[in-house]
Amino acid sequence: MYTIKxxxxxxxxxxxxGTTILRAAEKIGIKIPTLCHLNLHDFKVDHTPxxxxxxxxxxxxxxxxxxxxxxxxxxxxxxxxTQKALxxxxxxxxxxxxxxxxxxxxxxxxxxxELQSLGEQLHLRNVRFKGRMSKHPLDFSSxxxxxxxxxxIMCRRCETMCxxxxxxxxxxxxxxxxxxVVDTPMHRxxxxxxxxxxxxxxxxxxxxxxxxxxxxxDVWRVLNxxxxxxxxxxxxxxxxxxxxxxxxxxxxxxxxxMISGLRRLGFDRxxxxxxxxxxxxxxxxxxxxxxxxxxxxxxxxxxxxxxWVKFFEHQFPDLLDIPSSxxxxxQMFGAIVKTFYAKKIGINPKxxxxxxxMPCLAKKYEAARDEHQxxxxxxxxxxxxxxxxxxxFEEACIDLxxxxxxxxxxxxxxxxxxxxxFGSSGGVLEATxxxxxxxxxxxxxxxxxxxxxxxxxxxKETEVEINGIKIKAGISCGLGNARKLLEKIRxxxxxxxxxxxxxxxxxxxxxxxxxxxxGNTEILQKxxxxxxxxxxxxxxxxxxxxxxxxxxxxxxxxxxxxSKAHQLLHTIYRKRNKE
Amino acid sequence: xxxxxxELVYNMGGGIPKNKKFKAAQTGGPSGGCIPESLINTPxxxxxxxxxxxxxxxxxxxxxxxxxxxxxxxxxxxEFTLHESCGKCVPCRIGNMRLFEIxxxxxxxxxxxxxxxxxxxxxxxxxxxxxCGLGQSSPNPVLSTLKRFKxxxxxxINQGKCHAHVCTKLxxxxxxxxxxxxxxxxxxxxxxxxxxxxxxxxxFINQTECINCGECFNSCSFNxxxxx
Numbered sequence: 105m106y107t108i109k110x111x112x113x114x115x116x117x118x119x120x121x122g123t124t125i126l127r128a129a130e131k132i133g134i135k136i137p138t139l140c141h142l143n144l145h146d147f148k149v150d151h152t153p154x155x156x157x158x159x160x161x162x163x164x165x166x167x168x169x170x171x172x173x174x175x176x177x178x179x180x181x182x183x184x185x186t187q188k189a190l191x192x193x194x195x196x197x198x199x200x201x202x203x204x205x206x207x208x209x210x211x212x213x214x215x216x217x218e219l220q221s222l223g224e225q226l227h228l229r230n231v232r233f234k235g236r237m238s239k240h241p242l243d244f245s246s247x248x249x250x251x252x253x254x255x256x257i258m259c260r261r262c263e264t265m266c267x268x269x270x271x272x273x274x275x276x277x278x279x280x281x282x283x284x285v286v287d288t289p290m291h292r293x294x295x296x297x298x299x300x301x302x303x304x305x306x307x308x309x310x311x312x313x314x315x316x317x318x319x320x321x322d323v324w325r326v327l328n329x330x331x332x333x334x335x336x337x338x339x340x341x342x343x344x345x346x347x348x349x350x351x352x353x354x355x356x357x358x359x360x361x362m363i364s365g366l367r368r369l370g371f372d373r374x375x376x377x378x379x380x381x382x383x384x385x386x387x388x389x390x391x392x393x394x395x396x397x398x399x400x401x402x403x404x405x406x407x408x409x410x411x412w413v414k415f416f417e418h419q420f421p422d423l424l425d426i427p428s429s430x431x432x433x434x435q436m437f438g439a440i441v442k443t444f445y446a447k448k449i450g451i452n453p454k455x456x457x458x459x460x461x462m463p464c465l466a467k468k469y470e471a472a473r474d475e476h477q478x479x480x481x482x483x484x485x486x487x488x489x490x491x492x493x494x495x496x497f498e499e500a501c502i503d504l505x506x507x508x509x510x511x512x513x514x515x516x517x518x519x520x521x522x523x524x525x526f527g528s529s530g531g532v533l534e535a536t537x538x539x540x541x542x543x544x545x546x547x548x549x550x551x552x553x554x555x556x557x558x559x560x561x562x563x564k565e566t567e568v569e570i571n572g573i574k575i576k577a578g579i580s581c582g583l584g585n586a587r588k589l590l591e592k593i594r595x596x597x598x599x600x601x602x603x604x605x606x607x608x609x610x611x612x613x614x615x616x617x618x619x620x621x622x623g624n625t626e627i628l629q630k631x632x633x634x635x636x637x638x639x640x641x642x643x644x645x646x647x648x649x650x651x652x653x654x655x656x657x658x659x660x661x662x663x664x665x666x667s668k669a670h671q672l673l674h675t676i677y678r679k680r681n682k683e
Numbered sequence: 684x685x686x687x688x689x690e691l692v693y694n695m696g697g698g699i700p701k702n703k704k705f706k707a708a709q710t711g712g713p714s715g716g717c718i719p720e721s722l723i724n725t726p727x728x729x730x731x732x733x734x735x736x737x738x739x740x741x742x743x744x745x746x747x748x749x750x751x752x753x754x755x756x757x758x759x760x761x762e763f764t765l766h767e768s769c770g771k772c773v774p775c776r777i778g779n780m781r782l783f784e785i786x787x788x789x790x791x792x793x794x795x796x797x798x799x800x801x802x803x804x805x806x807x808x809x810x811x812x813x814x815c816g817l818g819q820s821s822p823n824p825v826l827s828t829l830k831r832f833k834x835x836x837x838x839x840i841n842q843g844k845c846h847a848h849v850c851t852k853l854x855x856x857x858x859x860x861x862x863x864x865x866x867x868x869x870x871x872x873x874x875x876x877x878x879x880x881x882x883x884x885x886x887f888i889n890q891t892e893c894i895n896c897g898e899c900f901n902s903c904s905f906n907x908x909x910x911x
Contacts, residue, residue: 157814191804202781233785234784282776
């Protein structure tokens with residue numbers, strides 16, 4: 105790669121050929137404002153429609169150009185602060201705001217909104233243009249994603265995530281001119297589409313057009329109901345992200361503070377979804393070994409991710425027999441609370457409310473699935489996102505940074521390192537391999553670290569020898585990568601034994617319910633590393649060593665794969681419409 | 684190439700019907716500019732048209748007489764752009780809509796004189812920042828009329844008048860009592876039945892119901908309808 109010399113504001117810069125003006129300017133500390141541009145470098149996503157026209161700079165002798173979409177050339181001279189460029193940015197922002205509700209005080213996205221930040225950066229004090237406003241019906245049809253397209257600025261990042269990255273193909277530009285808006289096929293409510301509710305659209309939306317459906321009010325209600333026994337479970341990925349909402353560095357492990365915060369909110373028991381994860385590992389390993397030994401259908405696909413489950417139900421209805429029948433950790437946990445735990449503490453399960461704190465918007469939909477009920481009770485009553493938990497802390501005047509570190513309640517708060525790494529791409533598979541190796545080799549595992557399966561890459565694979573059998577494992581995150589893998593399996597070109605799939609790039613740490621990363625994938629990297637740090641520090645790192653899990657099987661479930669386990673911990677999948 | 688606008692209009696085109704007065708020639712389609720009477724001797728070719736802020740464009744030429752309102756002409760061409768905009772970039776999607784709305788306000792007497800500065804700035808930014816050729820040229824009719832016919836914009840805003848009697852919201856029809864013979868023709872043609880008066884007596888227009896359509900003016904044989 106050769107380099108190119110250019111001048112930005114008369115300052116010489118030398119950059120690699122192919123670099124955009126935007127990146128070259130960053131190199132010398134000039135941060136040109138952008139709005140529609142999104143570059144998720146680690147996931148090879150470069151969304152540069154150059155449609156917002158905010159990042160204008162003046163090219164000597166040529167006039168205005170967009171810095172996000174123009175590559176540098178030898179001898180280029182660019183000026184970022186000329187009268188013309190400044191005026192263009194301000195008037196373009198004025199245009200955008202003239203078609204925006206500007207209800208920031210009551211908007212979900214306030215404080216996290218990139219349009220709001222841009223207004224701050226440009227110090228716009230007046231919007232001179234008034235006239236017709238885009239009006240679109242609100243879509244609160246689903247359990248997971250809320251759409252208020254009157255706040256849409258047509259950056260179309262959501263389209264890139266939905267179509268290019270996830271290959272789900274629900275969101276697309278409809279209409280022309282002033283009426284153009286991102287919408288679903290035939291303007292159907294999201295609930296009636298093949299949307300998987302992965303929430304990646306909401307994770308990258310710069311404004312409040314795409315947000316999670318909120319269930320905070322329901323949780324406040326049950327917390328203040330004296331007749332309810334409220335149990336909370338926290339997903340692995342939430343503990344390494346919630347701190348960001350309170351000014352902690354990305355990658356800070358805030359488990360202890362989160363637990364004490366949850367107690368202060370009034371939850372009766374604070375438990376860990378990682379316990380459910382350990383349980384999932386037990387069941388899934390059993391299923392895997394059964395299929396391996398008895399010539400069952402391989403590869404076995406993990407089924408912890410609700411978005412991925414809905415994806416294959418829609419897109420690969422002919423392959424419904426290959427995913428594991430195990431429920432996700434969230435649902436297993438809920439099922440155990442409303443049966444085993446209710447009996448143990450002598451409370452009617454109808455009076456127990458299970459709340460889950462999830463990095464995910466699809467978990468809300470998963471909790472509401474008809475399959476996930478026990479005696480007409482939902483296993484999990486309310487699922488709220490990491491962001492919602494942060495909002496609840498704020499509302500309750502709790503500053504996480506000043507809280508003491510507390511520990512989970514027992515017995516369902518006990519977990520191993522294997523249960524914690526579920527939150528990162530590759531974690532479920534690593535946890536399952538650890539357990540399978542112990543069972544098949546019939547001795548404790550010496551080296552529990554499977555480094556090849558870690559990291560944010562969209563596709564990873566490894567081969568491990570367990571008890572003389574070579575096990576080929578594949579990991580994919582992002583539904584687009586999953587589709588490629590599934591198509592190989594359909595054509596019988598893949599020879600994997602076990603495959604982990606997560607819908608979100610990077611796994612749950614990059615979920616649609618996490619604090620916003622605003623395109624900075626370094627944050628996801630740090631969250632992932634934090635999870636592996638927790639694992640490294642854990643005394644027990646193989647799920648079968650979890651004492652609480654052992655006790656659960658001894659007292660209640662008998663063995664992994666028993667009929668009782670099947671009844672409570674396994675599920676069925678159904679064919680869904682391809683449209 | 685090289686033929687002047689005047690030659691084209693008066694010699695080849697056969698002049699303006701009903702001997703009306705030449706006001707402007709618009710060249711190059713909806714993205715072109717307007718040539719006023721003072722520049723009627725401009726030769727038609729790429730360079731010369733460019734010098735006077737117009738273009739060859741599609742090669743079209745629209746000649747307008749004094750019954751055309753230049754603000755309304757700009758608005759008319761912008762309506763075309765609004766239809767054609769794909770909606771991808773902000774300046775074309777939102778900017779053109781705002782331009783159209785400002786022009787509408789001017790033709791309805793709802794604008795103040797500062798609007799013209801805003802209008803000009805908006806036009807320039809849309810031109811400079813739009814993604815494709817459509818948005819980059821859509822403000823041309825506005826910029827061109829604003830430059831050559833600024834007096835018409837000012838007349839609309841300051842006096843609330845449309846000289847060409849095109850902008851209906853600015854018009855005010857009354858019956859001249861001295862001239863009306865009570866033939867009832869205007870009353871019979873009025874689409875909203877707001878003209879009252881007995882046969883052979885002076886008629887009058889009920890202003891609260893009048894929609895300024897001009898039917899009475901067109902039908903009167905005695906020039907008894909006045910437009911303010």
